[in-house]
Amino acid sequence: MVSYGIIWPVSSFIQQSFEGKSFDSENKYDWWRCARYGLYGSCYVAPTIYTWFTIANIVWPGTTLKVALIKTFVETITYTPFAMCSFYFGMSLLEQKSFDEAVTEVQTKFWPTYKVGVSVWPAVALINFHFIPPKNRVPFISICSLLWTCFLAYMKHLDAQDIPVNLKERSARLNV
Structure with missing residues (x-):
């Protein structure tokens, strides 16, 4: 929980830096946004990913290539979509958006992400x-997730019309 409580707000800070935010300009960092990322990362992401790894190790013990492929496949079709939907929905609620706005954000950004x-x-x-x-899987994923969370923060703060066209076109084909 501590690592995600650090990694997630740092990712938000990095993403805001790419937006052009700074300490001393008119376009200052949004510290409340960083705080929301820290709260969400530590209190929601860390426990859910820990639980997923625990369950995966119980259901499919071992580290053989076959077991790793099974865990990877199951994670990709179960945990990953759950985590992405939860991210957009949960962060929208933390931003005090309405339930309907949170649902719309999930619908707009899930497939491209x-x-x-x-x-x-x-x-x-x-x-x-x-x-x-x-025992080292959660810390390893924590390190990898720093970059991923920068991407999530980027996608989260894009307006629907600003989602890169190639991502929108591909996701539109999947929804048909």
Whole structure:
């Protein structure tokens, strides 16, 4: 929980830096946004990912390539979509958006984000499940998630019309 309570607000801070925020300009850092990321990362992401790893190790013990592939596949089709939907929905509520606005954000941003996620996370998960000992899996994923959370923060703060066109087109084809 401590690592995610640090990694998530740091990711928000990094993403805001890419937005052009600074300490001494008119466009100052949004410290409340960083706080929301810290709260969400430590109190929601850390426990859910720890629980997922615990369940995965009980259901599929071992670190063979076959077991790692099974865990990776199951994570990609279960935990990953759950985590992404929870992120957009939960962070919207923390921003004091309405339930309907939170649902709309999930509907708008889930598919573009998931498409990127499935191109990155299966490789990371396979390495994690095959090469990393169970006691070190959450810290390993914590380090990897720093960059991923920067991307999530980027996607979170895009307006729907600003989502890159190629991501929108691909997600629109999936919704048909």
